[in-house]
Amino acid sequence: MCFISYFQMIITKKKDFNELTQLINKKPVFIIGCSECATLCNTGGEKEVREMKEKLEKENINVTGWVILDPACHLNNDKRILKKYKENISKSEKILVLACGNGSQTVSEIIQDADVIPGTDTLFLGEIKRLGEFEKRCEMCGECIQDLFAGICPVSRCPKVILNGPCGGASNGKCEINKEMDCVWILIINQLKKKGKMDLLKKIQKPKNWSKSEEYRRASKNDL
């Protein structure tokens, strides 16, 4: 199982710098980035980590060191890499992680003597539309039903999670919530029309089994 590829990934957004300096509270800090998703989002690659170091130092904050994990969500790999920075980390009271919410938790599992500060907000699992542009594609709901909808997912892409859509709010093909966003139900209908499979929509889709998204909190190779 691998959630991360260069085509679909965890999209993160940089947190506000002032918010971060408040959390760091002038204490010595070690910065951790991630070689995968956060690098591609320009939120936690080597470039951003170096920039962060400079900005913090300008604020007279002591940066004890930095490293890019490969990737941050890989526990054993992280342990191995972070061992080399043991001394830097021991001098730090704060660890600023520029990776996704998973990455920063993997780090907090390893480094327990300092406060781990997430440096990004994790937004969604999405597709890279073009360089630097991302769109949500998956809710990780535990039971994929895209086959019913021409391979297009209303669970992650309809703000009201309507499985028997579309609602009455779409206009000019756009969602009522956001005029920039395509109505996923119109995409589904157009695609089904093209394929001559509009009959698929006649069936009432039953309520979703949300327990599937709760069932697996942990999985091993044998489960997958």
Add this chain to the structure above:
Amino acid sequence: MTYKSKLEKLLSEKKFVVTTEVGPPKGCDPRKIKDKAELLRNYSDAFNITDNQTAVVRLSSMGGSVILLNMGLEPIMQMSCRDRNRIALQSDVLGAASCGVKNILFISGDHQSFGNHPDAKGVYDVDSIQLINIVKNMRDEGIFESKDKILSERPDIFIGAAANPFADPFDYRVDRLEKKIDAGADFIQTQSVYNLDRFREYMDDVRSRDLDKKVFILAGITPLKSLRMAERMKFYVPGVDVPENYYLRMKDASDQKKEGFDIAVELINEIKKIKGVHGIHITALFWEDIVPSLVKKVDLFPRP
């Protein structure tokens, strides 16, 4: 023949019904509901109590429905999928039925981002079609969504649904109506009708599939009180289609209220001629006191 509600009885007797909307207040003063309802009492057969419409917190539709019941009026309680999961929704259907609510109208609900608590988590555990089907099964099969059995008394609800003949994609709107009927809708209240051509086209399609024989359809009427309201409806409210001619009439009118009233009268008179429409649902937003003269003017007074 016994009927679930007065609304069902009137519709079954082929009366052209009138329902009106009573929006609950942002507070718990019951007089706000009583005063509106008293004004509408003789001009409407049943009264919609909205469920935190436009995602603004208001007195609950269940509370509002009980106030109407105590006044001897028949509520159409609205329930949206936005704020409750299937456990709370089914529980509230039972609660409402136990208080004497007989009509419930199920909708997806306006997205929370439009309201006064945009930071809230939208629930959307089930969608409106699924909810309609859940309640039909509670009523007809005596089972909950999980297939667990209802042990004491099934909720004998006359099930309502919303339909928007004007939203995108137009050629799928009747299909979706049919899906709501298949799910269990007994009656429909439509989005506010302004574009008569489109509505006639929609109803032609409805009749060609005999859907008007399977469900009662009440056309939505929202009188335009001002040019500002016409502009809001035309340009900002998702899924509403105000044609240019009505918009221009409002714009050029010396008396906007009178023009809005006249347009509403014209719309109702035209809608009455369309076969397959079984009544109207009037939503006079912040203009409830217009309803009596409107209902009289279109010869729908007195009510049965």
